[in-house]
Amino acid sequence: MTPTLSDTDLDRDTEIVVESALASPWVTIVWNDPVNLMSYVSFVFRSYFGFPTEEAERLMLLVHNDGRAVVATGNREEMERHVEAMHGYGLWASMTKADA
Template sequence: MLPDVDVRFDVPWILVVWNDPINLMNYVVHVFRSYFGYPREEAERLMLLVHHEGRATVASGPREEMERHAQAMHEYGLQATVARDDA
């Protein structure tokens, strides 16, 4: 019998953007719209999650893609991390 092994090779990963005291809310909306192509309403909804809850999941997918998105968010001056989507 094989031991219990987690074999979820392509588990989705998430990109989390964190609240910070530096960036203005309208700038965060601008980043979400220009980089991800979100419509204004979705960009504002995500920005409000970041603002009120301290974080928002703004994208999900393969790890490498989420890491590229995180790097892009850093280049825009936003704090972002990549995590496994264990939901």
């Protein structure tokens, strides 16, 4: 006789999958654009995220030289707030799953 999963087992397994998906980290990415000055991007990183000058400059140079930089990691709702804030500052930003 082969073992079968009960409805309770399926519910528990489904809950684990959903909890894992919700718990997986997301990232906020700031993209290079042809409008904003490098000094302004660094200012935004310092003022909004509270990065020290050196970290803000490092991230700004990643945006400038590599076209993008991951500026935050966390849950989906937090990353949505960060992306919206970056748009409010006039920066191009998006979010994606960290493992994508």
